[in-house]
Amino acid sequence: MVLDAFSRRVIGWALDRNMEDELTLTALRMALAHRSIQPGLVHHSDRGSQYASTDYTDLLKSHGIDIGMSRKANPWDNAACESFMKTLKYEEVLRNEYRDLAEARASIREFLEKS
Template sequence: MGQDITYLCIGLGFAYLSLITDAYSKMIMGYCLHPLLTAEGSAKALDMALSHGEISQELIHHSDRGSQYCSFHYVQKLRQAGINISMTENGDPYENAIAELVNDILKIDFRLNWVCNTFEEAQRTVEASTVTTTTCGLT
């Protein structure tokens, strides 16, 4: 599974969308739109992904070296679930290509790059796009 965070424009500010994508199916397994760029949003996306059921012993969580993914709480959740941890060497987005692809598809094809007036409007837009991609995948 790949994890990344992208930002959405909301009025004059931003919100941060944490996404966890299954590398094989390209389906979004977990997401959280959060008003702050903190580990809390990433942890909520991880909780959603983990709620889907049994975890394979060979599952690998891949991310960049963002502070959210290096936080004690986040790493502990991964270890407790028996998930192997992989991080890019130097934060290069090319080393996390699937996550970057998902960000681009959501922003371009689902128009998440449009400015929403409120956090609630952005939340509805995110939910509509992630329901589609969770059901159909991003092929």
């Protein structure tokens, strides 16, 4: 997911059965479609390989977005996103049993739109 630090709203997200690059690229493309890019915008993430991939960083750079990553082994650098993911997990995911991936996506979409 891509969380707008100013509004604290999710502006891009994707859900699938794996964590391949295309998943994060889908979330980033959604975020880019929802926001106009202003000079000085910084995209901050943890050090996951999907965020450090060439495809992901090239997409950020092609939109003039600066890249910032958490320090190694320091989850506090990404605390806002980690906190939101915990809320999503406890208030949505663990309270439901989804029949399939499509139902999970629909339910999580509804949760994110309310948040």
